[in-house]
Amino acid sequence: MPGQNNLKIVFYDPSGRGGVTQYTYQLAESLARKGSNVTVITTEDYELKHLKRSFKIYVPFTKSWIKSFLNTIFSLLQRKNVGHIDNPNISNIYNSLKQQKSTVNSFLEYSRLWIIWIKIIIFLFLRNTHILHFQWLTDRKNTFYFMKLLKFLRFNIVYTVHDLLPHENYSSNDQSMFKRIYHISDKIIVHSNSSKKEMIDLFKIDPKKVYIIPHGSFDVFYTDRNITKDTAREKIGIAKEKKVILFFGSIRKYKGLEYLVSSFQKIKKELDNVLLLIVGSIHNENNEDFKFYSNLIDLISHEDDIICLNKYIPFEDINSYFLASDLVVLPYIKTYTSGILLAAYAAGRPAIVTDTGALREVVDVGKSGFVVPPKDVNALAQTIIKTLKDADKMVEMGIHAKYLSETMYSWDNIALRTLNVYQS
Helix, strand or coil: CCCHHHCEEEEECCCCCCHHHHHHHHHHHHHHHCCCEEEEEEECCCCCCCCCCCCEEEEEECCCHHHHHHHHHHHHHHHHHHHHCCCHHHHHHHHHHHHHHHHHHHHHHHHHHHHHHHHHHHHHHHHCCCEEEECCCCCHHHHHHHHHHHHHCCCCEEEECCCCCCCCCCCHHHHHHHHHHHHHCCEEEECCHHHHHHHHHHHCCCHHHEEECCCCCCHHHHCCCCCCHHHHHHHHCCCCCCEEEEEECCECHHHCHHHHHHHHHHHHHHCCCEEEEEECCECCCCHHHHHHHHHHHHHHCCCCCEEEECCCCCHHHHHHHHHHCCEEEECCCCCCCCHHHHHHHHCCCCEEEECCCCHHHHCCECCCEEEECCCCHHHHHHHHHHHHHCHHHHHHHHHHHHHHHHCCCCHHHHHHHHHHHHHC
16 A cells, blocks of 8 residues: 555545535545545536535446436327326336336446446556545445455445434345445444444444544535625525524434424523524435425424525535524434534534434533433423523534534544545
């Protein structure tokens, strides 16, 4: 393995947008500035392509025009016959077309994925890659076989496990597949002591190959110094005198939004000029959860002291919501880590989190925020009230949060620790 400044590192992140992509960008940028040769493998819809960067990008994940063309043909045929769906013969044809479309799409996706991976392998060989660092997996089963092929070809694999298991709806087969992926990786990075312990206990992974590196600060959101609290509030339409509680990120069951909403009913009875700002789209993988949170958002959207923005927030607009807030709340039921907390710290905002995963390890209680039990509406409400009532203390906590983001959770620190994993 060459020295730290001569490493050729390739990050694998086919997500293209969202928290993992933003994490990968900051780590890749910091490593490149330290002299490493860094490339990020991503999609053509890479949301950060407009940002200045010291690393390269390689885009093998592009839209399949063949699949789009065939889908269009199938859709036209279905539309043509939809008016005759009651006819048994037409109905059989219609159902046959649906089945054929599903079969063709599955075949195309499987074939295309392996063509992409072969292109990636050629790219890795041409670059004489030293480290292939996985940040995100799309198709776990196929990715495992891709990893096996990479190991056969003697590539070094590092995998940052942001979530040890899916937050919802996973089977024993899913857990088994994760175990196989973790075992085949040369080195594993997790973000907390609790994640390492669970990794070792649940998946029987050799402790020597599991490294703890905390999630880095999301300071990339705040490069525009002209955006202040007042300008951010003016942009969103929030009065200066409001005490703003922010819930940010995709709305999913494990994030416990309903407990924050319930606690807010108690909070506004004791505090004047308090406002709950909910920003993020409802996750739609589970129909029951989607219906529940859609109904919840519809119900509370009519209240004057709650603002709900049910949509994905583009990278350029994220900073406004954190800077407009006084306090960021993460009422999660169970999680492994969260970039939202580090985005709050980078904005200089204190946070109230629940006692789960890495969250409790990141918060300096009474200095950068507070920790409460999950699902405890009363504890959450009283802690938020206590925090918002003491404006001076809240400012102090925000300053300490900012200090942590620039020291312990700085990307210089994260990059150096990551380089040590590569060298190990």
